[in-house]
Amino acid sequence: MLYILVRILDFQSHIHLIYTLIHKRAIKMDVTKPTSCWWVVLVALVIALNLATLCNGGVTSKFVRKVEKSIDMHLESDVFSVPTGYNAPQQVHITQGDHEGKAVIVSWVTMHGPGSNTVEYWIDGNYQKLKANGRVTTYKFYNYTSGFIHHCTISNLKYNTKYHYQVGMGHSVRSFWFMTPPEVGPDVPYTFGLLGDLGQTYDSNKTLTHYELNPTKGQAVLFVGDLSYADNYPDHDNARWDTWARFAERSMAYQPWIWTAGNHEIDFAPEIGETKPFKPFTHRYRTPYKSSGSSSPLWYSIKRASAHIIVLSSYSAYGKYTPQNQWIEEELPRVDRNKTPWLIVLMHSPWYNSYNYHYMEGETMRVMYEPLFVQYKVDMVFSGHVHAYERSERVSNVAYNVINGICTPVSDQSAPIYITIGDGGNIEGLANNMSEPQPKYSAYRETSFGHATLDIKNRTHAYYAWHRNQDGYAVEADSLWVFNRYFHPVDESTSS
Numbered sequence: 219m220l221y222i223l224v225r226i227l228d229f230q231s232h233i234h235l236i237y238t239l240i241h242k243r244a245i246k247m248d249v250t251k252p253t254s255c256w257w258v259v260l261v262a263l264v265i266a267l268n269l270a271t272l273c274n275g276g277v278t279s280k281f282v283r284k285v286e287k288s289i290d291m292h293l294e295s296d297v298f299s300v301p302t303g304y305n306a307p308q309q310v311h312i313t314q315g316d317h318e319g320k321a322v323i324v325s326w327v328t329m330h331g332p333g334s335n336t337v338e339y340w341i342d343g344n345y346q347k348l349k350a351n352g353r354v355t356t357y358k359f360y361n362y363t364s365g366f367i368h369h370c371t372i373s374n375l376k377y378n379t380k381y382h383y384q385v386g387m388g389h390s391v392r393s394f395w396f397m398t399p400p401e402v403g404p405d406v407p408y409t410f411g412l413l414g415d416l417g418q419t420y421d422s423n424k425t426l427t428h429y430e431l432n433p434t435k436g437q438a439v440l441f442v443g444d445l446s447y448a449d450n451y452p453d454h455d456n457a458r459w460d461t462w463a464r465f466a467e468r469s470m471a472y473q474p475w476i477w478t479a480g481n482h483e484i485d486f487a488p489e490i491g492e493t494k495p496f497k498p499f500t501h502r503y504r505t506p507y508k509s510s511g512s513s514s515p516l517w518y519s520i521k522r523a524s525a526h527i528i529v530l531s532s533y534s535a536y537g538k539y540t541p542q543n544q545w546i547e548e549e550l551p552r553v554d555r556n557k558t559p560w561l562i563v564l565m566h567s568p569w570y571n572s573y574n575y576h577y578m579e580g581e582t583m584r585v586m587y588e589p590l591f592v593q594y595k596v597d598m599v600f601s602g603h604v605h606a607y608e609r610s611e612r613v614s615n616v617a618y619n620v621i622n623g624i625c626t627p628v629s630d631q632s633a634p635i636y637i638t639i640g641d642g643g644n645i646e647g648l649a650n651n652m653s654e655p656q657p658k659y660s661a662y663r664e665t666s667f668g669h670a671t672l673d674i675k676n677r678t679h680a681y682y683a684w685h686r687n688q689d690g691y692a693v694e695a696d697s698l699w700v701f702n703r704y705f706h707p708v709d710e711s712t713s714s
């Protein structure tokens with residue numbers, strides 16, 4: 219009943235709006251003339267047709283797509299092919315290796331033996347090769363034994379420089395390259411790609427292809443968790459961790475992917491004797507957590523160009539007195555906005571999500587950390603988990619104290635924009651069931667697979683864009699100029 223009453227009151231307010239518009243216009247023109255009458259009818263019609271949108275918070279996209287089940291790519295697909303040559307390095311990937319962007323961690327897997335731990339690398343155009351030695355590790359998971367997983371940190375790199383690197387031995391050497399970021403500074407432009415919940419379906423391949431062919435594609439990927447979805451296979455078939463990394467190598471060997479752990483990285487399976495959470499993920503993917511004073515690879519920070527990126531773990535303890543809580547409380551005051559104006563947080567489980575999937579799963583972490591995010595003026599928070607896209611207004615919900623009943627999100631220009639981007643295309647399919655009406659805090663939402671980019675221009679402005687897979691590579695389905703909360707805290711919302 220209450221909902222119907224609210225809708226009636228909303229409708230009445232729109233009728234009042236139409237009346238006001240007509241009345242104001244009528245003062246200036248003779249409404250007895252036929253042309254004026256047409257104008258009045260047109261205004262009324264346009265507003266009436268838009269009533270459904272005006273009644274809700276933001277935009278629920280009307281984009282219509284053919285919804286089909288996402289199917290994992292066949293094991294014989296070329297994206298999974300094993301490189302030629304005996305014991306050739308495969309699953310090559312890189313990530314940032316220190317706090318400031320002067321080191322890179324190179325990782326790869328050899329299947330038949332440890333082979334060489336060495337990375338040879340050199341500056342583009344300079345053939346003097348340098349060497350760094352890494353370490354090799356293996357792990358067992360139920361009846362699966364991993365290949366030889368190599369991790370090698372190469373340090374003291376020059377900023378803004380193209381490096382070539384080689385891994386492997388003899389006839390199985392493989393070569394790749396990467397660009398180091400510019401030196402950290404407040405007005406350094408930099409573009410990040412945003413991907414989440416990727417998996418290894420035909421849709422995953424479309425998402426990655428769209429990202430690669432996007433004319434404004436990122437220089438590094440902020441990945442918001444849920445990589446391979448190997449745990450959807452019987453006994454968490456870890457061979458699917460291998461196939462996923464062979465599939466994604468074409469991007470992650472050439473630009474760093476910044477890792478966030480999702481629920482599909484937990485791999486907790488006591489029914490088959492596997493009780494160490496995050497075992498496959500932490501053996502395969504490294505993060506530079508020690509350089510930000512973290513005690514766990516699952517939460518950490520990096521600085522890159524003009525951004526300070528904080529990665530949190532939705533699936534590690536974060537309550538009072540826990541290591542993650544202690545770390546974030548110490549980390550946020552350390553952020554120097556005069557050096558890195560853009561403060562960005564990655565986590566897997568979203569706090570503001572109006573889909574009927576994983577609804578309120580992020581709520582306990584929101585209660586713990588949202589006051590800090592508002593206090594320290596976080597610019598943007600990126601999450602995954604929900605297999606769709608959603609962008610929030612700048613809102614906070616920090617007034618509630620158990621007694622006062624103030625538990626509605628309110629507009630807050632010190633709060634971040636929350637983006638859910640768990641739309642990589644994994645086997646679990648799209649989240650197409652939304653709560654109705656769209657809450658006021660939700661600016662735009664759409665059930666489509668895709669990716670996004672965040673193009674930082676300087677200390678005040680960044681351009682954010684989301685791309686759906688059905689469109690051409692350059693098409694932006696949702697976009698926004700984002701204003702920095704520290705240097706330019708102006709309301710940039712287009713729908714409020």
Ligand SMILES: [Fe+2]
Pocket residue numbers: 415444480481482566602603604
């Ligand atoms: Fe997830």
